[in-house]
Amino acid sequence: MLWKCKYRYPSFWKISAQRLLHFAYWTRMNSSLVAYDDSDSDTETGEAENENLSSPEVGLENSAMNPVQHFASGGLNTKPTHKMQAVECIDSTGRSIVCEGSPAYQIQTNKMDLSDIYPWKDYSNQANKFSGNGSCSQKRVNQDKFVTIKGIRPYVPKRLRQETTSQVYEKKESEEQRESCATKAGIPEEQISTKVSEFIKPYLGSKYKSTEIPRNRVFQMSKHSGPVNKIQWCPVQGWSHMLLSASMDKTFKVWNAVDTGCCLKTYSCHSCAVRTAQWSLCGRRILSGGFDSMLNLTDVETGGQIFSSKNEFRVSTLKFHVSEPNIFICGGFSPEVKAWDIRNCKVIKTYKAAVQQTLDVLFLPEGKEFLTSTDAVSRDSADRTIIAWDFHSSAKISNQIFHERYTCPSLTLHPREPAFVAQTNGNYMALFSTQRPYKINKRKRYEGHKVEGFAVGCEFSPDGMLLVTGSSEGKVFFYNYHTARITQTLSAHNEACVSATFHPVLPSLLATCDWTGDIKIWQ
Structure with a gap:
C-alpha cells in the first residue's frame, strides 16, 4: 500500500515522522495486525486517503486521538466505503465460525506475540480471544502474572521490602532463641503441654509410697550459662513433669524433667540475675524476682506478663500464700518484708524487721503465721535471725527463736508433723517446732555436710522420712528424719550443689542443681 501512495499521491510525503512513529508504536502494541482487503477500488481508497491527508491540521488532530485511523479506510467525517464480507473465525473449541456484518479485514493471531514484547509478563492464562457462542468480538481479560526470568529482577515496592526484612529478622531471632534453649544433645525445645505424663498417670490418686535413695542419673540438663539458684x-500433680529453674544468667526455664529432659520454654523478662522463682498454686503462672528489683508474674504457656512491678529493693525470696493464691510475700535487700496483691498490683501489708536482708520466707500451716530468716547476727547471739510474724496484723510474734551465731539461708516445713528445719551456715540443720514459742529441738542436729557461705537449700521427702540437702562440695546428703543420721550420700556434682528436691508424685525421683548451671535428675 505504501508504494501506491508513493507514486499516485505526492502528498504522501507530507506525512510527518510523528505519524509514522504512531503507526510503528500501535502495530507493535497490538497482538493482532490489520490486513486490509484489496477488493476495493484504488480510486475509492485513494480518494479517501487523499481527502484525509490533504489537511495537516485535521491529520494531526486525528493522530493524537486515534493513530490507527490514518491507515483505516475513511476519515473523521467520511463514511466508510469498504465492503462487508464474511470472515471465518475459530472459537476456543476449534470450531470454524462465520461472522457476518463485520468489516472486511481479518485478525491475524500468529504474526506477533505479546510475550515477545513483554518477556516479564505471563500471558499463558489469558482469556480466549473469541467466545464460544459464535461471536467474533469479546473483551479480552488481561491477567498479567509476573514470572521470574533469569537475569531480570522484578521491582518490589519499598513497603514490601521492609515487611520482608522484618519478617526475616524476627524468624532468625526466634530460631536463635530456640537453638539457645535446646539441650546439648541437639533436642529442640518442646511446647508447653498440659497433658499428664505417662510415667505419672499410674501414681495419681494413690498414696505416696516410701522414698528410696536414688542412685542412677536419668537426665542431665546443661543449658543455663550461670549458676542455678533454685x-x-x-x-499440680498432673503437671508435675515440669521443673522450674531460676538462674543467674537472667533467665528462668521450664523443663520436661520426667519424659524427655529437654527445655520446654525459656523466659527472659529480667535484666539482671533471677534470684528466685515460684510456681503459683494453679500451676499456670510463675512468680519471679531478681537483682533488677523487678517482680514479674508470667503466664507459663504464652510467656506474657500478667503482673509486673518495680520493687524498692533487690529481691532474694518470694512465697505465695498457702490459701490466698493472689497474695505473695516478697523479701530481699531491705529491712522490710512486703505482702503484694497481684489483682491491684499494690502492697497490702508491710512487715518491718530492722534488718539488712531477708534470706527466706516460710508459711506455717493454715497461713496465719509465717517465718523470715535474716542476716542479723550479733556478737553473742543471732538476734532476729528467725522472726515469726502474724500475717494479718503485721505484728512481730517472736524474734528470739534461734540463738546461735549463724545465719539461716533456707527454711523448710515438715509435710506431716508440726516441725520445720533451718539450714544454717554452721554446717548443720536445726529442727524447730511450728507451735509457739517455736522451740528448738536440741537433741536433733543434722550435721555432716558443708555449706561454707552458699545459699544451700534443704527439703523433706513427701513421706517425711528423709531430709535431703546439698553441699558446697557438690554432694547430696540424705538424713533420716527421726535419727538425724546420714543415710546415704550421692556424688552428684563437681561444684557446689545449692538445691535438691524430691518429686511430689513419683517416688524416689530427685532433682539437683549446682553452681555451674547443671541440672540433674536421679532415680
Missing part, C-alpha cells in the same frame, strides 16, 4: 517441681 529448682521446684510444679505443685
Whole structure:
C-alpha cells in the first residue's frame, strides 16, 4: 500500500515522522495486525486517503486521538466505503465460525506475540480471544502474572521490602532463641503441654509410697550459662513433669524433667540475675524476682506478663500464700518484708524487721503465721535471725527463736508433723517446732555436710522420712528424719550443689542443681 501512495499521491510525503512513529508504536502494541482487503477500488481508497491527508491540521488532530485511523479506510467525517464480507473465525473449541456484518479485514493471531514484547509478563492464562457462542468480538481479560526470568529482577515496592526484612529478622531471632534453649544433645525445645505424663498417670490418686535413695542419673540438663539458684517441681500433680529453674544468667526455664529432659520454654523478662522463682498454686503462672528489683508474674504457656512491678529493693525470696493464691510475700535487700496483691498490683501489708536482708520466707500451716530468716547476727547471739510474724496484723510474734551465731539461708516445713528445719551456715540443720514459742529441738542436729557461705537449700521427702540437702562440695546428703543420721550420700556434682528436691508424685525421683548451671535428675 505504501508504494501506491508513493507514486499516485505526492502528498504522501507530507506525512510527518510523528505519524509514522504512531503507526510503528500501535502495530507493535497490538497482538493482532490489520490486513486490509484489496477488493476495493484504488480510486475509492485513494480518494479517501487523499481527502484525509490533504489537511495537516485535521491529520494531526486525528493522530493524537486515534493513530490507527490514518491507515483505516475513511476519515473523521467520511463514511466508510469498504465492503462487508464474511470472515471465518475459530472459537476456543476449534470450531470454524462465520461472522457476518463485520468489516472486511481479518485478525491475524500468529504474526506477533505479546510475550515477545513483554518477556516479564505471563500471558499463558489469558482469556480466549473469541467466545464460544459464535461471536467474533469479546473483551479480552488481561491477567498479567509476573514470572521470574533469569537475569531480570522484578521491582518490589519499598513497603514490601521492609515487611520482608522484618519478617526475616524476627524468624532468625526466634530460631536463635530456640537453638539457645535446646539441650546439648541437639533436642529442640518442646511446647508447653498440659497433658499428664505417662510415667505419672499410674501414681495419681494413690498414696505416696516410701522414698528410696536414688542412685542412677536419668537426665542431665546443661543449658543455663550461670549458676542455678533454685529448682521446684510444679505443685499440680498432673503437671508435675515440669521443673522450674531460676538462674543467674537472667533467665528462668521450664523443663520436661520426667519424659524427655529437654527445655520446654525459656523466659527472659529480667535484666539482671533471677534470684528466685515460684510456681503459683494453679500451676499456670510463675512468680519471679531478681537483682533488677523487678517482680514479674508470667503466664507459663504464652510467656506474657500478667503482673509486673518495680520493687524498692533487690529481691532474694518470694512465697505465695498457702490459701490466698493472689497474695505473695516478697523479701530481699531491705529491712522490710512486703505482702503484694497481684489483682491491684499494690502492697497490702508491710512487715518491718530492722534488718539488712531477708534470706527466706516460710508459711506455717493454715497461713496465719509465717517465718523470715535474716542476716542479723550479733556478737553473742543471732538476734532476729528467725522472726515469726502474724500475717494479718503485721505484728512481730517472736524474734528470739534461734540463738546461735549463724545465719539461716533456707527454711523448710515438715509435710506431716508440726516441725520445720533451718539450714544454717554452721554446717548443720536445726529442727524447730511450728507451735509457739517455736522451740528448738536440741537433741536433733543434722550435721555432716558443708555449706561454707552458699545459699544451700534443704527439703523433706513427701513421706517425711528423709531430709535431703546439698553441699558446697557438690554432694547430696540424705538424713533420716527421726535419727538425724546420714543415710546415704550421692556424688552428684563437681561444684557446689545449692538445691535438691524430691518429686511430689513419683517416688524416689530427685532433682539437683549446682553452681555451674547443671541440672540433674536421679532415680
